[in-house]
Amino acid sequence: xxxxxxxxxxxxxxxxxxxxxxxxxxxxxxTKDGASKYLKNVQKGNPNLKSVGKITFGPGGLxxxxxxxxxxxxxxxxxxxxxxxxLTKKVPNIDVAVAASMGVKPEQITIADMAxxxxxGKVYLSVVRKTDRQPxxxxxxxxxKVKNFDLSEVDYIQVxxxxxxxxxxxxxxxxxxxxxxxxxxxxxxxxxANKIYSIPLPLTHGTSADIxxxxxxxxxxxxxxxxxPIQSFVPYSNKGKNYIVGAFAxxxxxxxxxxxxxxxxxxxxxxxxxxxxxxxxxDMLTYESDGKEWLLTNTFRFHWKKSMYGPSKWWGVRVNMDxxxxxxxxxxxxxxxxxxxxxxxxxxxxxQLSGAVHIDKLQKKEIVVLRDNEGHLDLEISQLP
Amino acid sequence: xxxxLIELIQKPLWQTVLLSLICCSAEPLLxxxxxxxxxxxxxxxADSKDPRLCRVVVQAKSAKLWEALKGASDExxxxxxxxxxxxxxxxxxxxxxxxxxxxxxxxxxxxxxLVRDTGYRAVFDPRSLGLSADIKAxxLDATYSIPLPDTKPPRVLAIYPSGRKLPANHLKFYIQFSEPMQQGDIFxxxxxxxxxxxxxxxxxxxxxxxWSPDGKQLTLWFHPGRQKVGVNxxxxxxxxxxxxDEYELQISQKWAGLSGLALGxxxxxxxxxxxxxxxxxxxxxxxxxxxxxxxxxxxxCQLGAPLDYALLHSQLTVQTEAGEKLSGKIRLNxxxxxxxxxxxxxxxxxxxxxxxxxxxxxxxxxxxxxxxxIDLTKEKTSSSAKGVFVSREFLISK
Numbered sequence: 001x002x003x004x005x006x007x008x009x010x011x012x013x014x015x016x017x018x019x020x021x022x023x024x025x026x027x028x029x030x031t032k033d034g035a036s037k038y039l040k041n042v043q044k045g046n047p048n049l050k051s052v053g054k055i056t057f058g059p060g061g062l063x064x065x066x067x068x069x070x071x072x073x074x075x076x077x078x079x080x081x082x083x084x085x086x087l088t089k090k091v092p093n094i095d096v097a098v099a100a101s102m103g104v105k106p107e108q109i110t111i112a113d114m115a116x117x118x119x120x121g122k123v124y125l126s127v128v129r130k131t132d133r134q135p136x137x138x139x140x141x142x143x144x145k146v147k148n149f150d151l152s153e154v155d156y157i158q159v160x161x162x163x164x165x166x167x168x169x170x171x172x173x174x175x176x177x178x179x180x181x182x183x184x185x186x187x188x189x190x191x192x193a194n195k196i197y198s199i200p201l202p203l204t205h206g207t208s209a210d211i212x213x214x215x216x217x218x219x220x221x222x223x224x225x226x227x228x229p230i231q232s233f234v235p236y237s238n239k240g241k242n243y244i245v246g247a248f249a250x251x252x253x254x255x256x257x258x259x260x261x262x263x264x265x266x267x268x269x270x271x272x273x274x275x276x277x278x279x280x281x282x283d284m285l286t287y288e289s290d291g292k293e294w295l296l297t298n299t300f301r302f303h304w305k306k307s308m309y310g311p312s313k314w315w316g317v318r319v320n321m322d323x324x325x326x327x328x329x330x331x332x333x334x335x336x337x338x339x340x341x342x343x344x345x346x347x348x349x350x351x352q353l354s355g356a357v358h359i360d361k362l363q364k365k366e367i368v369v370l371r372d373n374e375g376h377l378d379l380e381i382s383q384l385p
Numbered sequence: 386x387x388x389x390l391i392e393l394i395q396k397p398l399w400q401t402v403l404l405s406l407i408c409c410s411a412e413p414l415l416x417x418x419x420x421x422x423x424x425x426x427x428x429x430x431a432d433s434k435d436p437r438l439c440r441v442v443v444q445a446k447s448a449k450l451w452e453a454l455k456g457a458s459d460e461x462x463x464x465x466x467x468x469x470x471x472x473x474x475x476x477x478x479x480x481x482x483x484x485x486x487x488x489x490x491x492x493x494x495x496x497x498x499l500v501r502d503t504g505y506r507a508v509f510d511p512r513s514l515g516l517s518a519d520i521k522a523x524x525l526d527a528t529y530s531i532p533l534p535d536t537k538p539p540r541v542l543a544i545y546p547s548g549r550k551l552p553a554n555h556l557k558f559y560i561q562f563s564e565p566m567q568q569g570d571i572f573x574x575x576x577x578x579x580x581x582x583x584x585x586x587x588x589x590x591x592x593x594x595x596w597s598p599d600g601k602q603l604t605l606w607f608h609p610g611r612q613k614v615g616v617n618x619x620x621x622x623x624x625x626x627x628x629x630d631e632y633e634l635q636i637s638q639k640w641a642g643l644s645g646l647a648l649g650x651x652x653x654x655x656x657x658x659x660x661x662x663x664x665x666x667x668x669x670x671x672x673x674x675x676x677x678x679x680x681x682x683x684x685x686c687q688l689g690a691p692l693d694y695a696l697l698h699s700q701l702t703v704q705t706e707a708g709e710k711l712s713g714k715i716r717l718n719x720x721x722x723x724x725x726x727x728x729x730x731x732x733x734x735x736x737x738x739x740x741x742x743x744x745x746x747x748x749x750x751x752x753x754x755x756x757x758x759i760d761l762t763k764e765k766t767s768s769s770a771k772g773v774f775v776s777r778e779f780l781i782s783k
Binding site for chain 1: 469480595
């Protein structure tokens with residue numbers, strides 16, 4: 001019996017939103033495909049991204065793009081609705097091809113994030129050219145060819161993370177579309193503070209997120225309460241309550257309640273699992289296998305010189321989502337046995353994530369992995385256990 | 386005839402730059418008659434204001450020569466005309482961009498500006514145009530590069546805290562540069578050297594880049610997980626700074642600005658670690674020196690200890706009794722332990738308030754609102770009940 005459920009927006013939600021918003025989509029002049037019905041006051045043109053960071057796909061070809069330099073979230077209707085054409089084979093050294101496509105060498109680019117459109121199978125990369133901070137969204141098709149996602153004439157909405165131009169938000173660590181809202185986690189460049197933004201649907205161009213936490217906190221060993229920035233997260237709901245499940249910089253996985261979230265309120269996380277120190281969480285997703293739900297996360301082990309958890313500095317683990325049922329602050333959150341591949345029960349290193357710099361879900365037990373290969377990056381599909 | 390050729394390819398606002406135009410027929414200099422005979426001509430046109438913006442243009446003798454490209458895909462266009470890094474493997478993809486046939490011109494506009502100090506090569510290959518043998522079209526290529534600007538290299542202008550004594554639980558530095566720096570993977574340019582122990586401190590920084598909007602100020606953090614008591618990294622690896630030890634924060638000379646020029650000289654900030662600071666700033670203990678009315682002399686506020694450089698600029702305001710903000714300049718002295726406010730207009734007699742955001746922190750992240758870490762076994766509540774702002778009143782007398 002699966003008790004917890006991560007919900008992406010589905011048909012029911014589409015119907016509900018349509019019912020609630022009436023003829024809004026027509027008034028806003030949006031296109032007729034499903035994705036645009038989540039957006040209000042859709043603009044046509046260039047969203048003028050100043051930077052690109054975290055990206056994620058929602059349903060109906062909606063691409064969510066974080067722009068840390070402008071402290072905005074842009075949602076683009078890619079109109080990429082399939083049909084499904086998966087990557088036909090592994091693409092070695094995709095970083096070299098990406099760099100060449102942008103007119104530079106591989107060491108002159110940063111692939112900030114990767115998102116997979118589960119309707120078309122296409123892989124989207126947010127890329128920044130280090131030499132001049134030129135941002136780009138590039139698309140890898142089934143044949144492994146690199147294409148530019150031309151931003152000059154797209155359907156989009158853009159929302160600001162408070163307070164617009166004067167915002168001190170300079171790093172957006174995560175974005176996700178839950179079934180009723182857009183979520184973002186962001187950090188300031190001055191205070192050691194982290195904010196969770198919750199923007200209800202439909203997402204309206206030109207607005208500013210008005211529901212956000214003042215700070216996020218974490219309690220270590222039920223004693224030390226400190227501010228803690230979230231590095232990656234997924235929306236999560238259980239027993240009718242909504243949460244963010246996020247990984248902190250030092251890799252405890254924690255759960256934050258969203259239902260009581262009010263502007264300026266404090267949000268305290270509940271530790272669920274400690275994965276081991278010296279790691280930086282990167283991506284997080286969920287999947288089902290053999291009747292169980294799993295939380296999957298890949299991390300970078302920055303203390304790899306001290307000890308390695310596998311053949312690569314990038315490694316990943318899956319956690320049985322029963323652990324997420326923990327209530328209140330855990331005095332003793334489950335600790336992964338850092339000397340073993342598995343243990344305690346329901347926490348396992350996943351070999352398929354060895355070297356995984358970025359991961360995203362394609363469908364069911366299939367994920368796309370951007371994998372480190374001696375300093376270069378290979379792109380491939382992996383089957384999860 | 387050469388002059389006429391240049392005129393032909395010039396367009397309003399576009400300046401043609403022919404850094405090199407080489408025909409594969411190995412004829413570097415062509416006579417006028419020969420140029421007229423050639424069915425295609427390849428040029429790279431650079432924008433007059435920004436040479437990084439350019440178009441690759443192939444001019445045909447007749448628009449009919451482009452018929453094979455009607456409805457062509459990007460791949461088909463790329464087989465005919467491509468722009469690549471000059472020194473790259475041929476198998477690598479060409480630079481992305483948009484192709485257009487405009488009458489007798491085939492134009493390629495790169496999707497992104499080109500990069501300075503990098504060589505590019507455009508290649509025109511007519512073979513897939515399906516031309517008849519009598520047209521005698523040959524491959525053409527042209528190279529293009531934009532030199533680095535003739536400017537000075539970037540410099541580190543300042544680093545805060547400016548003092549040489551930092552608490553052992555110090556958290557962050559603000560580093561100001563003379564121009565925007567290249568971002569992404571920057572932490573390899575930083576190191577922390579423990580002079581007392583004569584060794585580099587392993588992995589001391591939080592690998593999160595936090596830049597000001599203009600790209601000239603970086604907030605560099607020590608890894609908070611090692612500076613926080615009780616958190617796993619601190620427990621397992623220990624703190625970054627040891628009280629009493631001497632340190633050097635080092636920035637490599639190899640780091641380049643957006644101009645492409647590197648710093649050229651290494652930068653060092655020396656400091657020593659003193660006792661940990663676990664006390665919160667207390668506004669009640671600040672010493673205020675008030676100026677006389679009718680002057681623009683500063684309001685001087687002695688903070689008792691160095692506080693966060695950036696927050697001292699953003700979190701303190703002077704307001705009238707009615708809540709109106711005064712405009713003025715902020716100056717910091719004595720290693721950010723004295724805050725001075727110089728009003729734009731002379732002080733008027735009356736009551737004022739110094740309003741302070743409670744997020745104002747000291748060097749160890751203890752804010753007015755709460756200490757950096759709270760020991761829940763000692764505190765009844767997890768944080769103080771302070772609001773977003775606190776204030777101090779002061780009087781400007783006649």
